[in-house]
Amino acid sequence: MPDWNKPLPTVVGETRAYWDACRRGQLLIQHCGQCGEYQFYPRGICAHCWTENPGWVAASGKGTVWTYTVTYQNRTPGFDQGPYVLALVELEEGVRMFSNIVECDPREVSIGMAVEVTFQRATDQISVPYFKPAG
C-alpha cells in the first residue's frame, strides 16, 4: 500500500464511533430514536430535537451523486496528483456527504449517478470512505 499523504481527520470523542466503523468497512450515520431524523455529521445531540446521544445505524452505503466537480488544482499533499472528482453524495437514507468518486473516469460521472461506498485504508486507525459506481 502506498504511503498515505492526504490530510487525516483528528478523531474526537463524538465521532470516534464513526471512524471506528469506517475502519471495519461500515458507514455509520446517526438516527434519532426520539424524532426519527437521520443526521450527518455525527454529534452529541440531535440537531432536530436536541435529544442527547442520538443512536447509530449502518447506512446501506448506496447513494447517488447530488453534484460534483473535477478538481484540477489543489496543492494539498495527496490531492496534487492530477484531477479528482469531488462530489456531494446523497445516501439512500437522505443525508449527504462530501467525498470522492473513485474507480472511474471523471468524464463518466454525472448528477444522479448511482454509487456505493468503498473504504481506503489510510493508517491502522483511519479508513476514509469514498464512492465508486454502483456495481
Place this chain on the structure above:
Amino acid sequence: MATATRKRRLGRQVAIVGAGLSQFGAFPDKDSRDLFVEAFQDMIQTMDQPIDIDDIECAYVGNYSSDLFETQGHTAPIVADWLGMTPIPITRIENACASSGSALREGAMAIASGMYDVVLVGGMEKMTNLPTEGVTDVLASAADGLYEVPAGLTFPGIFGAIAKAHMDRYETSLDHLLKVGIKNHNNGALNPKAQFNVTIRDLMERRMARAEQRGQPVPEWQTELDFLNDDRANPWIAWPLRLYDCAPITDGASCILLVAADIAHNFTDRPVSLAGIGQASGKPLHDADELTSLSAAKEASRQAYEMAGITADDVDLAEVHDCFTIAEIVASEDLGFFAPGEGPRAVDEGRTALDGDRPINTSGGLKSKGHPVGASGVGQVVEIYHQLRGEAGERQAKKSKLEVGLTHNVGGTGGTCVVNVLRRE
C-alpha cells in the same frame, strides 16, 4: 417560533458619512495595520467636513485570519494604536469572508442602542505573505477539517460543485460564467483601486503581443471568450471553473464612518442612510436544501428588505460577493433581482453591466477589484456610497435613478451572509 420572524428595526437610524479604501493588490511592504491606516486616510481625505480624532467613539474591524496569515492575533487594539485612537473600545470581528460585513452590523447596532453616536467600522486582510498553497490551506480551514478536508474540498471545488448543479438544473453554460468575469474586469479597469485594473480584452491582447515579440506562435483569439475558453490561457481549477472564474488573493483594507442619522448633517450634506441590515447563518453545503441557492443570502436579504420597507425591484444597483463567477449569478437570483435560473440570461442581455438596468459590481467586484477577505464586505459599501453620491467617476452607473443600493457579503460557502440596503438621503 414567532421571535424568528418578528419584524426588526434599528432603535435609532444610522447614516454613513465617510468611506475609504486602500489600494487593493499585493504589497510586500505593508501589514494589515498599514493597509487599514491607508483606508482610513482615504476616508478622512474624501469626507465633506474634517473630523477630529476625538469624534470617533468606538470601532469594529473585520479580519478573517491575521493569526494564520501574519502570525498576529489581537489585531484590533493595534489598529487603534496605529491610528492614535486609544483608548476607544475596538473589537475584531471574524466571520470568514463576511467579517467586515458583520463588523458593520455590530457598529450599526452600537449606534442604534444609543450607546455611541460615531463609530468607525472596517476590515483588513494581508494575504500575500504566504505562498498560494499556504493561502489555500488557511482558506480551507473555514471548511470542516473532520469530514470535508479529507475529501479534498477546496473553495473552487465547492463553487465548482454549485456551478455544476446550476448548469444541470437551468440553461447555464460555461460562457455565462466567463461573461461575468469579462463584465467585472470591464468595470475594474475603470477603478484605480482595483488589483486587476485591466479588461480581459487587454489581457488577451498583451498575451498575443508578447507571443509575437518572442517569435512564438500567436494565438488566434478573436474575442474574449476565445481567450477564456483556451485551456492553456485559462486553465481549469475545479471544472466547470477556470482560473478567470476565481477571485484573486489580495492585500487590502476598507472603512466607513457610521453616525446617528440625526447628527449626519454635521458631517455632510449628502449622507447615505443604512436603511436595512440583515444577517443570517446557513448550514454547510451537504445539508443545504438545494445547491443552486444560498439559504443565508435569501434570509439576510428578506430581513434587509423588510427593515428598509422595499422589495428587490426597488434596488437600483448592487455589489455582490463574486468570489467565483457562479457566485454572482446565484446571488443575483437569491436577492430576487432575477427569478431562479434567469441570472445567466440577465448577464447575456447586459442587464448587470455598467449601462444595464441593474448594474452589479460596478467596482469590478471581488473578481477584478480583489478580495482581501476581511475587507471585502465594507469595501462593497464603500463602492455603493460613492455610486449613490454620484462620485464614482468613470465607472459611475449610467442609469438615471440611483437612490437605493445593496451589498451582499458571504462568509465561507454561505455559513454567513450579510445584506445591507443603503439609501441616498
